[in-house]
């Protein structure tokens with residue numbers, strides 16, 4: 001069965017996320033059609049969703065203004081997967097520590113925007129991420145990234161930390177990363193978020209199950 005993926009396209013690396021979803025699907029022999037989401041009415045047709053980075057204040061305003069926010073909440077409430085990256089994680093969080101962001105409350109974490117400081121605006125780090133298909137470190141690209149400050153008492157679990165601070169989390173059907181998994185050829189994070197128990201890494205040949 002072909003899957004429909006949605007990439008929230010109000011801002012950010014839309015094409016890169018679409019390509020990463022396609023690579024992760026192909027590595028599992030799955031077919032996927034990717035749709036860009038700029039207006040309401042598309043999310044209900046999607047089996048899985050990615051919410052890219054960008055500027056969290058802008059993304060939040062547009063999602064609420066366009067009526068997309070309640071649709072994303074309904075998607076997650078139905079148990080369907082969402083990958084929220086960088087500013088997407090800030091918007092999906094339960095506390096952005098910034099009044100200009102109206103959080104979706106889908107990942108029970110508090111975040112600190114731009115947590116890694118000015119000198120380290122942008123950097124790459126080899127991360128050990130729980131649940132990845134193999135033990136190879138994940139090459140994580142951070143760009144003015146948030147850090148996770150606090151994790152709620154419920155289901156949310158930290159998947160990876162950097163510099164002593166959590167930077168990847170899972171809360172039920174939602175995976176949130178402070179970094180940009182769409183910016184490397186390694187699609188294991190998309191595989192983890194969308195194809196649970198993924199056994200294929202980005203380098204794996206295309207195989208049917």
Ligand code: GLN
Pocket residue numbers: 052053054055056057085086087088090113114143144145146
């Ligand atoms: N610094 C941005 C914010 O706080 C996030 C940056 C990003 O998504 N790369 O919204």
